[in-house]
Amino acid sequence: MxxxxxxxxxxxxxxxxxxxxxxxxxxxxxxSQRCADVDLGRWLGERYVLPGQDADGDEERDEDGSH
Ligand SMILES: [Zn+2]
Structure with missing residues (x-):
């Protein structure tokens, strides 16, 4: 074969x-190690970004109309 x-x-x-x-x-x-660090930073950064985005989305949802 x-x-x-x-x-x-x-x-x-x-x-x-x-x-x-x-x-x-x-x-x-x-x-490279640098890009690995950047990726890690993104993960950590998203955790910080999430609360802010959540508050923003909540405001929009309120306007959208559970009225
Ligand atoms: Zn790279």
Whole structure:
């Protein structure tokens, strides 16, 4: 049976979600430690943003009409 050439064991071809550069094996799925930190910051940042957005949406919902 003929076998196809085995794929190389490298990081998956997924672009860095932060800057869209090819991800580095050491920092997968990111391209660098910096982008990994940025992603972590986004997660932490969203937690802070959520309460503010919630209050804003609540105001709109009130106007929309549970009147
Ligand atoms: Zn990146």
């Amino acid at each position: 003929a076998q196809p050439p085995a794929p190389r064991r490298e990081a998956p071809l997924v672009p860095c979600p932060i800057c869209r550069k090819p991800a580095a094996e050491a920092f997968a799925p990111f391209c």
